[in-house]
Amino acid sequence: MPATVLIGCQWGDEGKGKIVDLLGERTDWVARFSGGPNAGHTVKVDGETFILHLIPSGILRPSVRCVIGNGVVVDLDHLVEEIRTLESRGIRVAGRLHLSGAAHLLLPYHRWIEEAQRQDVRVGTTKRGIGPVYQDKMGRCGIRVEDLLDPDRLRRRLREELERVEGTLRGAGARLPRPRAEIARRWSRRYAEIGRHLAGSIGDTTDRLHRALARGERVLCEGSQGTFLDIDHGTYPFVTAAATTAGGAATGLGLSPRQIGRVVGVAKAYTTRVGNGPFPTQFGGRFGDRFRRHAGEFGATTGRPRRCGWLDLPMLRQAVRLNGIDELVLTKLDVLGGLPEIRVAVAYRIGRRRLTLPPTDPGLWERCRPEYVRLPGWRGDLAGARRPADLPPAVRRYVARIETWTGVPVRLVSVGSGREEIVRMPRSRGSISS
Numbered sequence: 001m002p003a004t005v006l007i008g009c010q011w012g013d014e015g016k017g018k019i020v021d022l023l024g025e026r027t028d029w030v031a032r033f034s035g036g037p038n039a040g041h042t043v044k045v046d047g048e049t050f051i052l053h054l055i056p057s058g059i060l061r062p063s064v065r066c067v068i069g070n071g072v073v074v075d076l077d078h079l080v081e082e083i084r085t086l087e088s089r090g091i092r093v094a095g096r097l098h099l100s101g102a103a104h105l106l107l108p109y110h111r112w113i114e115e116a117q118r119q120d121v122r123v124g125t126t127k128r129g130i131g132p133v134y135q136d137k138m139g140r141c142g143i144r145v146e147d148l149l150d151p152d153r154l155r156r157r158l159r160e161e162l163e164r165v166e167g168t169l170r171g172a173g174a175r176l177p178r179p180r181a182e183i184a185r186r187w188s189r190r191y192a193e194i195g196r197h198l199a200g201s202i203g204d205t206t207d208r209l210h211r212a213l214a215r216g217e218r219v220l221c222e223g224s225q226g227t228f229l230d231i232d233h234g235t236y237p238f239v240t241a242a243a244t245t246a247g248g249a250a251t252g253l254g255l256s257p258r259q260i261g262r263v264v265g266v267a268k269a270y271t272t273r274v275g276n277g278p279f280p281t282q283f284g285g286r287f288g289d290r291f292r293r294h295a296g297e298f299g300a301t302t303g304r305p306r307r308c309g310w311l312d313l314p315m316l317r318q319a320v321r322l323n324g325i326d327e328l329v330l331t332k333l334d335v336l337g338g339l340p341e342i343r344v345a346v347a348y349r350i351g352r353r354r355l356t357l358p359p360t361d362p363g364l365w366e367r368c369r370p371e372y373v374r375l376p377g378w379r380g381d382l383a384g385a386r387r388p389a390d391l392p393p394a395v396r397r398y399v400a401r402i403e404t405w406t407g408v409p410v411r412l413v414s415v416g417s418g419r420e421e422i423v424r425m426p427r428s429r430g431s432i433s434s
Contacts, residue, residue, distance in 0.1 A: 002261025003031075003209075003219040005249045008226030009319035011273035012237075012244075013299070013306060014266040014330035015414060017041025017057040020222050020413075022422060023264075028217040030058025031067035031209060033252030034223025035244040036106050037078040038128040045419045047091070047218040050335045054079050056222050059091060067205045070102035071242065071252020072224075073133045074145060076194050099198060100205040101146030107187075109165045109176075134241035136161075145202055148195025160213050177208040205428040206254030213259055221249040223258070224399035228273075228358075235362055238277025246323040265325035265408070267316055269333040269398075272306040274299050278365035281309035281345045293334045310343045310372070313405050318357050328406065330399060331414040334421075342398065345370035346405065375401065382415035385423050391415075399425065 008014040020030055023044045045048075047059055054074060058064040063427055068074065083093045110129030117132075135143035143161060147154045153430040162180045169175055176183060196200075212219055223244055228234045230244040242248065246263045249255060273279055283291055288308055292298075297306035319325065348355040348368035359365055374431070378394040385391050389398075391413075399410050413423040 001213065001216045001218055002105060002223055003213060003249070003255060003259055003325075004225065004262045004264060005106070005221040005260055006264045006266065006308070007223045007246050007319075007323050007325070007326070007351050008244065009265040009267040009316055009323075009325070010157060010226045010271055010312075011277075012225035013274065013297075014221065014268050014270055016266050017043045017052060018331070018414065018417070018419065019046070019264075019329050019412070020220065021058045021060050023062035023220055023418060024058040024064045026218065027058060027064055027069060027220045027254070028208065029065050029071055029080065029212055029219040030056040030222055031071045031205070031253050032056045032224065034071045036073035036242075037075045038130045038240070042417075044418070050086075050089075050091075052081060053081050055086070055097060058220065058222070059086065059093060059096065060107075062086060062092070065096050065098065066136055067098045067209060068100060068103060069205055069253040070100040071248060073106045073130065074099070075106040075128070075240075076191060080089055080197070082377050085161050091329050094200075097201050098203065098205050098208055099201045101144065101202050103145045104133055104137045104142040105147070105191075106130070107143065108163075109162065110136070111167055112174065112177075112387070113165065113172075116169050116174040118415045125345055131241045136252050146322075148191055149199060149202060150193075150360065151188070151192040152194070154192055155184070156192075159184045159189050164428055168387075175315055179429060209253060209255060210259075213255075221253060221255075224250065226387045226431075228315060230322075233279045233322055237326060237362070238275065238430045246325075262326050263324050264327050264329060265323060266329045266331060267311075268331050269311060269318070269336055270295075271309045271312045271315070272297055274304050274306050278368070279307055279346060279364060280365070280368040280370045281312045281343075282307050283309050285358055294407060295332065310345055310370070311402070312345045312370070313402075314345065314348055314356055314358050316402075317404055321357075327410055327411045328402070328408050329412040329414070330402065330410050333395065333399075333413050334382040334415045336377065336398075337382055339378060342375045342377050343372040344375065344401070344405075346373050347371040373401075383421055385415050388423060388425055391423060 039314055041052045041057045043057050055065040061065050086093050106129050110132040114129050143157050162184050166176050225244045229240045231239055250257050260333040291308050350367050376394050378392040403410050415421050
């Protein structure tokens, strides 16, 4: 059975964690393929809120096995704390979490470098060290999870890298917080101990997933962030350092593209982004502040306020093309309730030019002015809706217009934050909601 990839269609924060949890009911494996602790998935189950950063949200389903793939960068402190928190709340992790030995370690010095080089200021990062660890990976000097299993090699690699890092910091006008030998000694002991604790989880996750697919088991590949934070296809340079599009599932897990059968895109019913960069449909002034508070648009990882705006169809169309999306999931539709009018950007204007897809040049993104279609709003709380007939006519028309504009069916609509607050739209054979 081919794998399914779940991907964000915007700038992240689309509510993928809830959808992974929902689809986990009919999934055997959930595999994370990119990003690190800069991404947070929030899932509400029976009144309890779970915020996950590294472990796939499929872990909340007792029968699901989870993979942290080679494309992920792993902060050991975050991972250990996440495991401890989940197990303290009755979620069994041992024996269900599989960690790729080829994943790279995000170490404290990556955050030191990010701060010293002011990467967080220049592009609005989460200050978690993501850029520097991917730089090390591409520069072939990173330390990988498998190094934890060999204390001698770990000790040697830490000494080598700390010497290099000290030079990098010195060049940026900064220094190590403690003597290099002391840091190497402390970290060698600490991380070797974590390696012994995680040893049963570390291995060749690519082989495990290939064997699972060969047995006919269902694999759901979970992306982090969203399409337009992709290092190649996003609003560069205001992007993350990883591949966030569907193609990243193959490289970040070691799957063949032929093993991917469906791609599911998740989009909010409006648009948000965190950090710097162009945002043509962004709300301004007091309305933007009121909307953010009403929608609860603050980052799960950092608490940073998200910028909010109307749904951007040029972005959504491009996400469909880049990812080969078969079906859409629309989240936070309930947030738009009560607005007398809803706008949707169907194109951009740059002077006399009309664009129906985003430009690749970030300078042109900044100059884009949205061309809107106005649609009637609706009143009433959608939280109790469970069938399409429960949705007001204006809501159903809004969803239908999105399907027409993108050429892709909307199969699930989220009408609240809870696991059960979902509407399954009319479906075709083989859809994710069947």
